[in-house]
Amino acid sequence: MKKLLLILLAFAASYSVNAQIETPQPSPKAKFEQKVGLTDVTIEYSRPGVKGRKIFGDLESFGTIWRTGANENTKITFSDDVMVAGQTLKAGSYALFTKLISATEWEFMFYTDTSNWGTPQNWDDSKVAASAKVAVEAIPFVVETLTIDINNISNNGANLELIWDSSYAVLPFTVPTEKTVLAGINKIMNGPGEADYYAAAAYYLSEGKDMKKATEWIDKAVDMTKDKPRFWYLRRQALIHAANGDKAGAIKAAKQSLTYAKEAGNDGYVKMNTASLKEWGAM
Structure with a gap:
């Protein structure tokens, strides 16, 4: 009982020190x-x-x-x-x-x-x-x-x-309201950009949705960037073509992705493309 009383007194003392008036x-x-x-x-x-x-x-x-x-x-x-x-x-x-x-x-x-x-x-x-x-x-x-x-x-x-x-x-x-609005209008009126096609295709692949539509979108994204090829776009294209049953198209895209990944020094994509090409009997 005495020990409990001491604990309560200590708690009360601590509270009185820490309490602040607002x-x-x-x-x-x-x-x-x-x-x-x-x-x-x-x-x-x-x-x-x-x-x-x-x-x-x-x-x-x-x-x-x-x-x-x-x-x-x-x-x-x-x-x-x-x-x-x-x-x-x-x-x-x-x-x-x-x-x-x-x-x-x-x-x-x-x-x-x-x-x-x-x-x-x-x-x-x-x-x-x-x-x-x-x-x-x-x-x-x-x-x-x-x-x-x-x-x-x-x-x-x-x-x-x-x-x-x-x-x-x-x-x-x-x-910059006018600038922002006009940029949005121009983007919509000119149709989706390559990033939009890529994002839509990637989402369809990840969710297992319509691979025919995903193929259409990823092919547009890759075509829109053909002057400056992107190995990650080509990698996604290879996976989507494979999921759509187009093995030849998948191999072609994977080989291109592998080439550009090597040029960029991206070992991760080099490994992934190499593994896929071996899986599809192309290496």
Whole structure:
């Protein structure tokens, strides 16, 4: 009984040491996602409040680089390449920093290093993937909590907006919707590509489906790449022809695959083709 009591006391002491009181954060974290055309845009940031202070020109001095939020870097992620002020911003994640030039002009900077807590101690201009100067408007009321949003959304672009205290700034950006859609339309209208035929044939072979149809598809894939033969396509062609009862066609494809596999130095395909040719009495 005494031993049990000691165990319970030890557990209670451990719990009291490890227990933590959870309280609201002064600058709560926020995350939102927005689809612009076909591009996914995600913004993650902490949202400080005005709390009776003068923000720009006082708490955040003009001529300095502001973290554009609080705590960890404000991070913006694009699923596709986008255009910002005539500059290409590659798909990926960026820390958003703001150079507070004056009360009427800022510069948004997309920084490739997103791991900082606040502004980097050693700023590196080479890590600025894109930047854009934006006009800052004074608004006739106070927005208590920092708000970063995406508005004025169209198929081909949107506005990145920042509003806090009595200041409002907006940066337009464009997304490659038209390019993506036209590429998809052209692909469909022009018919399947060699990779589509190869994938379909490989699936039919693996699932034991219609080998006649699989043969048709793999032959098209191989024919479409005859100027640059691919030993793995030819290997699949050999297996499909064999499964379709065409031994001569299988041997022909396997021999070609073997030749190109040797040229590429791929020992795995050399072994597989050699084994098949021996099995089919061709070696």
